[in-house]
Amino acid sequence: MIEARGLTKVYGMPRDGAVSALRGAGERRRNAVREAGGFLAVDDVGFSVSAGEIFVIMGLSGSGKSTVLRMLNRLVEPTMGSLLVDGADLAALPQDELRQLRNRKINMVFQHFALLPHRRVRENAAYGLKVRQAPAKQRMERADWALRRVGLEQWADSYPHELSGGMKQRVGLARALATDAEILLMDEPFSALDPLIRRDMQELLLQLQSEDRRTIVFVTHDLNEAMRIGERIMVMRDGRVAQCATANEIISAPADDYVTEFVADVDRSRVLTAGNVLRPPLVTARCGESPVEVLKRLENVEMNGIFVLDETGRVVGVATDKALAGALRDGGTTVESCLGGDYHAVPADAPIVEFCDLAGRHTVPIAVVDADRRLLGVAPRAAILAALAVPKKVRHA
Numbered sequence: 001m002i003e004a005r006g007l008t009k010v011y012g013m014p015r016d017g018a019v020s021a022l023r024g025a026g027e028r029r030r031n032a033v034r035e036a037g038g039f040l041a042v043d044d045v046g047f048s049v050s051a052g053e054i055f056v057i058m059g060l061s062g063s064g065k066s067t068v069l070r071m072l073n074r075l076v077e078p079t080m081g082s083l084l085v086d087g088a089d090l091a092a093l094p095q096d097e098l099r100q101l102r103n104r105k106i107n108m109v110f111q112h113f114a115l116l117p118h119r120r121v122r123e124n125a126a127y128g129l130k131v132r133q134a135p136a137k138q139r140m141e142r143a144d145w146a147l148r149r150v151g152l153e154q155w156a157d158s159y160p161h162e163l164s165g166g167m168k169q170r171v172g173l174a175r176a177l178a179t180d181a182e183i184l185l186m187d188e189p190f191s192a193l194d195p196l197i198r199r200d201m202q203e204l205l206l207q208l209q210s211e212d213r214r215t216i217v218f219v220t221h222d223l224n225e226a227m228r229i230g231e232r233i234m235v236m237r238d239g240r241v242a243q244c245a246t247a248n249e250i251i252s253a254p255a256d257d258y259v260t261e262f263v264a265d266v267d268r269s270r271v272l273t274a275g276n277v278l279r280p281p282l283v284t285a286r287c288g289e290s291p292v293e294v295l296k297r298l299e300n301v302e303m304n305g306i307f308v309l310d311e312t313g314r315v316v317g318v319a320t321d322k323a324l325a326g327a328l329r330d331g332g333t334t335v336e337s338c339l340g341g342d343y344h345a346v347p348a349d350a351p352i353v354e355f356c357d358l359a360g361r362h363t364v365p366i367a368v369v370d371a372d373r374r375l376l377g378v379a380p381r382a383a384i385l386a387a388l389a390v391p392k393k394v395r396h397a
């Protein structure tokens, strides 16, 4: 849906001068721009966003997030680079088509929604449609529909000053929803809200997004917010891309020391999953095997229990060393006679927070299984603890 290549923005100097200053590479570019009196705010940024995706741009203040976002609808003109939106080359669009695109396809949501104080909530929600000159009746119906979706239908006739900050923000969201823009550009839309309301808004956004998927580019400097809502996250540093990946990839394989330090405070147990701590089981048993064979196998690895699998690899239960020894005494012939259910199974995408308390409770590690309950591997307690341990902070010069 959106494809950006080599996006670059120099502030404070004419474009031609900027382009010639940008001829160098790396730090040389930045210095040349500075010496020429400009400021390199965004430097060679490329990414693509698929239809229906929530793509998050994250970084410290001044890293260039808003500049990138504004280049996506040419509120800021890129100094260099190319930008395709739904196949159309944005730079080549004449003014009237650009206006069309901004009116119909792309909607921008700001941190302060700039509600019109003397208009009722309904008219505020309909504002984006008014700009597009939709008929009045249709506008109001659409606004009511959007207000219902954000849970504000009973406030439609109120004025903005009668609403709390969170409610105002929801009106802003309703305004964006009321339009049928396929692309929503959101610049820190929740950062003025207090933490609880902010979480509600994140939930609401995710819920709305699951109902009708739009393409959302979302700017935030809050890492936990980025990890909660972003399918992919682009971490920016000084106008460049430090890493662009899923939350899970960023946490489990940070691109460099900067990203490592940046993500050190995130709640890893909510982002990392069973799949991240999956190991092949040291031993397993098959249905039909004799207790004596299985007990020997356990002895060799000094474990107290073993997963018993059927011929398709499905977990049928756990045999403990005790139960196996008992079966030996009582003359049991197969491992099935000593099966128990003392284990916990999770899917590979289960966040660690959902099962870490249970690690070490059973004689066997947590089982990681597929939808048919086939054993994919185990999540040993030590692997879970190692994954959750925050890497030592790296010092930055």
Ligand SMILES: Nc1ncnc2c1ncn2[C@@H]1O[C@H](COP(=O)(O)OP(=O)(O)OP(=O)(O)O)[C@@H](O)[C@H]1O
Binding pocket: 011, 012, 039, 041, 059, 060, 061, 062, 063, 064, 065, 066, 067, 068, 221
């Ligand atoms: N119109 C402008 N003229 C000159 N410099 C600008 C302009 N807009 C932004 N900048 C500079 O470009 C850099 C990137 O700004 P930008 O607003 O994109 O950052 P940001 O990541 O959105 O920061 P924040 O989190 O504070 O909103 C900053 O150093 C800023 O001072």
Ligand SMILES: [Mg+2]
Binding pocket: 065, 066, 067, 187
């Ligand atoms: Mg900004």
